Amino acid sequence: MTADPVRLHHDGDVAVITIDNPPVNVTSQPVRAGLMAALDAAVRAGAARIVLTGAGRAFVAGADAREFDAPPQPPHLPDVVARIEASPVPVVAAINGAALGGGLELALACAARVAAPAATLGLPEVTLGVVPGAGGTQRLPRLIGVAQAVAMIAEGRVIKADAAQALGLVDAVCDDPLAHAARMALPDRPATGARPTPAADDAALDAARARAAKRSPRQIAPQRAVDLVAASARLPLDQGLALERAAFLDLKTGDQAAALRHLFFAERAAMALGRQGGAPVERAVVVGGGTMGAGIAYALAQAGIQVATVETDAAAAERARGNLARLYADAVRRGKMTAGQAAADQAARHSLHSGYADLPPAQIAIEAVPEDLTAKQQVFAALDAALPADAILATNTSYLNPDAIAQPVRDPSRFLGLHFFSPAHVMKLVEVIRARATAPETLATALRLTARLGKIPVLAGVCDGFIGNRILTRYRQICDVMLIEGALPAQVDAAMRGWGMAMGPYEVQDLSGLDIAYANRKRLNWASQPGVRYVPIADRIVETGRLGRKTGAGWYDYDGGTATPSAMIDAIVTQASAEAGITRRAFSDEEIVARATTAMIAEGLQILDEGIATAPSDVDLVLVHGYGFPRWRGGPLHYAGRAGLTGVLARIEGYAAADPLSWQVPAILRRAVETGVGLDELTGAPG
Numbered sequence: 001m002t003a004d005p006v007r008l009h010h011d012g013d014v015a016v017i018t019i020d021n022p023p024v025n026v027t028s029q030p031v032r033a034g035l036m037a038a039l040d041a042a043v044r045a046g047a048a049r050i051v052l053t054g055a056g057r058a059f060v061a062g063a064d065a066r067e068f069d070a071p072p073q074p075p076h077l078p079d080v081v082a083r084i085e086a087s088p089v090p091v092v093a094a095i096n097g098a099a100l101g102g103g104l105e106l107a108l109a110c111a112a113r114v115a116a117p118a119a120t121l122g123l124p125e126v127t128l129g130v131v132p133g134a135g136g137t138q139r140l141p142r143l144i145g146v147a148q149a150v151a152m153i154a155e156g157r158v159i160k161a162d163a164a165q166a167l168g169l170v171d172a173v174c175d176d177p178l179a180h181a182a183r184m185a186l187p188d189r190p191a192t193g194a195r196p197t198p199a200a201d202d203a204a205l206d207a208a209r210a211r212a213a214k215r216s217p218r219q220i221a222p223q224r225a226v227d228l229v230a231a232s233a234r235l236p237l238d239q240g241l242a243l244e245r246a247a248f249l250d251l252k253t254g255d256q257a258a259a260l261r262h263l264f265f266a267e268r269a270a271m272a273l274g275r276q277g278g279a280p281v282e283r284a285v286v287v288g289g290g291t292m293g294a295g296i297a298y299a300l301a302q303a304g305i306q307v308a309t310v311e312t313d314a315a316a317a318e319r320a321r322g323n324l325a326r327l328y329a330d331a332v333r334r335g336k337m338t339a340g341q342a343a344a345d346q347a348a349r350h351s352l353h354s355g356y357a358d359l360p361p362a363q364i365a366i367e368a369v370p371e372d373l374t375a376k377q378q379v380f381a382a383l384d385a386a387l388p389a390d391a392i393l394a395t396n397t398s399y400l401n402p403d404a405i406a407q408p409v410r411d412p413s414r415f416l417g418l419h420f421f422s423p424a425h426v427m428k429l430v431e432v433i434r435a436r437a438t439a440p441e442t443l444a445t446a447l448r449l450t451a452r453l454g455k456i457p458v459l460a461g462v463c464d465g466f467i468g469n470r471i472l473t474r475y476r477q478i479c480d481v482m483l484i485e486g487a488l489p490a491q492v493d494a495a496m497r498g499w500g501m502a503m504g505p506y507e508v509q510d511l512s513g514l515d516i517a518y519a520n521r522k523r524l525n526w527a528s529q530p531g532v533r534y535v536p537i538a539d540r541i542v543e544t545g546r547l548g549r550k551t552g553a554g555w556y557d558y559d560g561g562t563a564t565p566s567a568m569i570d571a572i573v574t575q576a577s578a579e580a581g582i583t584r585r586a587f588s589d590e591e592i593v594a595r596a597t598t599a600m601i602a603e604g605l606q607i608l609d610e611g612i613a614t615a616p617s618d619v620d621l622v623l624v625h626g627y628g629f630p631r632w633r634g635g636p637l638h639y640a641g642r643a644g645l646t647g648v649l650a651r652i653e654g655y656a657a658a659d660p661l662s663w664q665v666p667a668i669l670r671r672a673v674e675t676g677v678g679l680d681e682l683t684g685a686p687g
Contacts, residue, residue, distance in 0.1 A: 006034025007055075008041055014182045015042035015050045015089075024061035025054045027080075027102045029073045035080050035106075043089050050087065051181045052110065053094040059119065060103025065128060065261050068252045077102050077134040078245060085109040085193045094181035095119045095170065100158065105134040108143065109193070111186055113170040114177040115161040121169060122158030125248075126221040128264060129257030129632065133248030137228035138240040139192040144168050147204035150229040154208045154222045155215065193237055200233040218500055219632050221251055255642055259634025263624060266617035266635075267456055269686070274451020278444035281305060281452070285365035285387065287379050289320020289352070292396060293368035295424030298327045301349035302425070303452050308351045308360050317352040324350060327425060356386040364392040364449065366418055371519070373400055380415075381408035392442055394418040395433075399465050399520055402435040413439035416446055419466060421626045429625035430455045431466050458621050461612040464524070468622040470612075471603045471636070476517070478599035479505045480535040481662055482592060483573050486584035489555045490565040495589035496596060502628030505596075507563070509538075510554035518542040533661035537576050541569065598651055600629075600636040605666035608637070608683060615685030616641075637679060649673045 005021040005028070017038045019025045042050045054060055063077065084091050084106060093099070093107035095115040100122050107113050107121075115121070123136045131137060132153065141149040144167045151157060164170045171187055174180045189195075205226055212222035228244050235243065251257055286297045287310045297307045309324070311317040328342035337345070353359060365383045369375055376395060383393055393415045395405050406415040417433025430450050434443060443459075450457040460466045465473055479492050493504020509517065518539060521527070527534050541555065546569075548554035549561075556563035577584050604619040613619050620635020633639045640648050649669050656663035672679055680686070 004034070005031045006038050008038040010042075010045060010047065011182065013046070013048040015045065015047035016178070016182075017042065017050060017052050018055050019053070019060055020055035022056060024058040024098065025056070025103070026062055026064040027060055027077055027106075028064040028067065029075075032075045032077060032080050036075050036083060039083055039087060039091075043087070047089050049182065050089050050091045051094050051178060052084070052091055052106065053178050053181070054096050054103075056097070058097040058103070059093070059095045059099040060101075060106060061098045062101030062103060062124075063133075065264060068130075068257065068261060072249075077105065078241065081105055081109045081134045082193075085191050090186055092181040092184070092186070094177040095121070095161075096177055101125055101132065101136075102134055105132060105136045105139070108135065108139040109191070111191060112181070112184065114172045114174060114181045114184065115164060115170045116177050117161055117173055117175065119161040119164075119173075119177075120158050121161070121164045122156065123153045124156035124158055126154060126216070126219075126225055127156040127260065129219070129221050129254065129260040130251045131221055131225045131228060131244065131247050133245055133252075135193075135241055135244065137225060137244050138232045138237055140169075141198045141229055141232040142192045142195040142237075146198050146201040146229060146233055149198075149232075150201075150204055150208040150226055153229060154212050154225045156222075197235065198233050200230075205230050216632075218630070220254070220256055224251065256632045258642060259632055259638055262617070262634045262638045263620065263631060266621050269617070270456050270458060270621060271451060273457055273459070274447045274449075276444060276447070278441065278446070278448035279363065281363045281445065281449045283360050283362040284308070285310060285359055285362045285383070286368060287365065287383070288368035289316065289323055290368070291323065292420065292422055292424055294320060294323035294327060295422065295426075296366055296368055296396070296420055297350065298324060299420075299425040299453050301345065303454075305349070305452075306351075306360070307349060308353055308362065310353045310356060310359070312354070314354050317354050321352055356382045359386050361388050362391055364394060364445070366394045366396060368396040368420075371398060371400060371516075373404060376400065376405045377408050380405060384409050390414065392416070392445055394446065396420055398469055399523075401464070402433050402462055403437075406435055406437070412437035414442050416442055417460075417462075417466070418446060418450075419460075419468075421468075427626065428454065428456045429468075429622060430457050431460045431468060431622065431626075432457045433460050433462060433466060435462060456621060456625055458618045459614060460618070460622075461610070463607070463610070463612050467604075467607055467613050467619060468626045470607060471600050471619070471623060472627060473517075473520075474599050474603035475596060476505050476509070476538075477533075477535070478595055478662065479592075480537055481533060481659070482587055482595060483537055484535050484577050484580060484582055485587075486577070486582075487587040487592060488565070488570055488573060491587070491589075492592055492596075495592040498589060499593045499597070500630030500633060502630075506555035508628070510548035510556055510563070513548045513550055514538065514542050514554055515547050531661060533659065535576070537573055540572055540576070544568075544572075594651065595655070597636065597639070598648065598655070601640045601648060602652055602663070602666055602669075604636050605640075605669050605679075608679065609666055609668035615683055616679045617685065641679065645669060645672050645679075 007018045021031050090111040093110040093113045098120050099107050123132045125132050161173045165173050208226045216222045231240050283306045284300050285308045286293050289309045289311050297309050300307045311320050332339050332342050367379045395417050402417040406412045409415050416438045419431035421427035421429050489506040493507050496504045546553040552558050557566045607613050616637040619637050623629035624635050
């Protein structure tokens, strides 16, 4: 923050108030106090008009979310907004950039609004688990109507300047909003606060509730936002504002808001890693043109990078071309580009190659071939010979040891793992794997590339499955234990969905294919590993030929795309219990959720203790962005901290006493409870 986050200067009889609180001009307490003082000073100086604008690329990008965990400090934002609205001198907002959350609430109180063409406007508070708290739910409907306002607020939608002008949210869009705001004729209309209540629109409100239930199941803030917009059509402004403020203060201290803030800051910190050096990448090689390779190649091309895709022969190269064409066709169907743009981009950005001869001098090569160590080593031996000596070499392996894969590479300092998630052009997560010899500059360039792709990078060390797949394996193992003790697959899936997971563990396996995890179990020889409670149910299902949706049967039977519980699977499960001498018992949904989530927490803590993950938030980012962990619960380690580590320790100790082969207490958990020191502090992570 600058020494003076709010500046006032006069241009004739126009007073210009500039908010300068980098990087995004959040409305921290010094900004709020500075605004009050500047407004008073402008009036005392006899200004005929006040123009409110922002420095840099933002007008005001919202409140300072870090203040949410502390008692509110005056002046409060609603007081600043009310002061603008009641100003004896008209205030015009010159929206130079993002006007989000509290920034848009400031602008709504102004007599007029002018936006730059690149400006964005919105009230995205629901994405942080709260609702607008300075009049947004009451003033926006009075300006643009209930239907448009509820769509923006309940979905946290951010719109561009031209769309805002079409709605009547801004009065003009121009290249120099400051100059226009200083001279424009003020619209002949009452301030939003003086407008009558807007017309009710029950159909729009019902539709918004339905959309919120579908888009944000079990989240509180979107439904509360709909309620508040509905109140704007039946209550006077002062009563609506009081209702809104009470809802905001209630939600901001809740578990969901805390979880969503946690992820907001974790994502921001992760993406900042890509701005800390590294070399630019303009040319890349992708080895493998299947689903994963094509997705990676497409993502690179969309970031403006030239991509050479390598396949084994001409026929495979043509299949890769078809996979890329399908991705472009899908983008055209979704309105992301025109057919002409898609054809031009595919022709200009992509080349297909059979073998490694005549590859362009790329700065990075990413391997995306099936999980076979020998095949991957052969790929990197060929890449090492074909590409410049300083080209970065990256494996997209999900489980295999990158150090073993790198053995043919002459200079392993330029080798690392880049574990994309499928579909690679959609999923935002990338696990960036530090191999044993990975050089800092190699890591920095890879992180810079992920930032250019708009991905969220999470640094991880080398272990089987890294962060995400290692936790997934543990989660599935504990769910299999519950199966053999008395649960059934459909019950486990329903319990986990009801708790908030995007899909249950057995639904996910059917979607991805049971053969993948089966091959990994065989590779690790789990059935013969000492000290492991091995449950053979999944193996038996694979051995019947049921591999999931791709074969029309897996844990579930499929009629077209519809899954139904399988009597055959239930029989395999109960037979496995009998063969193991286990008397099956009933499981409640609560017990299923407790055991499954505790398994994720325990493995995440073990990964943290081993240094595979460097911060608790890294574990949370991977599970939320890669594995369907409910965002509004913040990730497994945030969830554990919010619930209380003492209780988590007691639960694991109880499980370990009954089943020592399946459960052990992570040492870092015991240290945290015994010392009272948080996980962030124990690991040296920024809290």
